[in-house]
Amino acid sequence: MSSFAQFNLDSRIMSAIERIGYKEPTPIQLQAIPVVMKGGDVMGAAQTGTGKTASFGLPLIARILPHANTSMSPARHPVRALILTPTRELADQVSANMTQYAADTPLRVGVVYGGVDIRPQYDMLRRGVEILTATPGRLLDHIEQRATNLSQVEVVVLDEADRMLDMGFFDDIMRIVSQLPSERQTIMFSATLPPKIRKLAKEIMHDPAEVNI
Ligand code: AMP
Numbered sequence: 001m002s003s004f005a006q007f008n009l010d011s012r013i014m015s016a017i018e019r020i021g022y023k024e025p026t027p028i029q030l031q032a033i034p035v036v037m038k039g040g041d042v043m044g045a046a047q048t049g050t051g052k053t054a055s056f057g058l059p060l061i062a063r064i065l066p067h068a069n070t071s072m073s074p075a076r077h078p079v080r081a082l083i084l085t086p087t088r089e090l091a092d093q094v095s096a097n098m099t100q101y102a103a104d105t106p107l108r109v110g111v112v113y114g115g116v117d118i119r120p121q122y123d124m125l126r127r128g129v130e131i132l133t134a135t136p137g138r139l140l141d142h143i144e145q146r147a148t149n150l151s152q153v154e155v156v157v158l159d160e161a162d163r164m165l166d167m168g169f170f171d172d173i174m175r176i177v178s179q180l181p182s183e184r185q186t187i188m189f190s191a192t193l194p195p196k197i198r199k200l201a202k203e204i205m206h207d208p209a210e211v212n213i
Contacts, residue, residue: 007033009062012104017058020100026051031211033059036187041208043201044189048090048160050213053097056083056187060155061102063185064130068106077108077128078152082180084136084173086163088113094159095133107131114138122147136164136172143179150179161190162197170200177204 002024004017025033028046035042036059046052064080071077083098085091095111102109110129112121114137121138125147132139132148142148156177158164164173186205190197201208 002030007037007059009058010065010105012065013058013061013101015104016101019103022054026055027213028052028211029055029058031213032056035209035211036060036185037062039063039185041185041205042187042211043193043205043208044187044211045191045193046189046211046213047191052159052189053094054101055211056157056159056189057094057098057101060157060187061098061105061107061131063155064107065105067130070106074126074128077130079132079148079150080130080152081132081155081157082139082150082153082176083131083133083157083159084139084164084176085133085159086135086167086169088115088135090160091133091135098131098133102131109133112138112142114141118142118145136169136176140172140175143176150176151181153180153184155185155187156180157187157189159189161188161200162192162194165196165200173200174203 028050032055060081069076091111091113099109108129109131110124111133113135
């Protein structure tokens with residue numbers, strides 16, 4: 001039987017997994033976690049329900065954990081991991097998972113999306129947050145208002161990339177990606193991998209490993 005112990009995740013991540021009650025990794029987690037931990041780009045074909053959130057979420061936390069600190073200074077809590085989702089429902093769900101996974105670390109987790117008051121989100125961003133989940137349009141609003149910037153992002157995840165393209169987010173995605181450091185890790189998950197997804201991957205990823213279940 002495979003186990004989460006094989007990934008050499010930090011003990012603060014392992015304690016969260018134990019508390020949540022995940023007993024063994026799902027197939028997508030078995031494939032994706034080692035690659036993400038090594039820092040490589042990943043293109044994953046997986047639907048919701050397969051455990052895809054943890055397949056990028058757990059190793060993503062492991063990657064940025066060396067920066068974790070308890071300082072009160074916002075400058076010490078820049079966005080290090082950015083997760084883009086097509087809808088507020090998915091953003092909320094992903095961010096709730098990230099909150100659970102990072103609960104035993106000092107990393108701050110936050111979420112922003114449109115259709116709700118922008119002010120509390122602005123205040124949260126100004127205080128600093130390392131793991132940010134966002135829908136594209138609202139994130140761009142915040143960047144314009146200088147609530148946050150993406151210059152310290154080390155890992156970016158495009159979740160349900162096919163749905164984001166179907167919803168017309170291509171230009172927004174490219175605007176966001178243009179603000180990221182070119183030296184970064186890019187992870188993309190999509191239910192299917194049609195040509196337009198492969199084209200996007202070619203534009204924003206570097207030699208991605210493909211994981212498929
Ligand atoms: P996702 O595909 O990321 O939306 O995950 C679907 C559901 O599976 C969520 O409720 C997760 O909390 C749960 N889950 C993720 N990984 C595991 C695991 N290794 N064992 C049991 N449940 C899991």
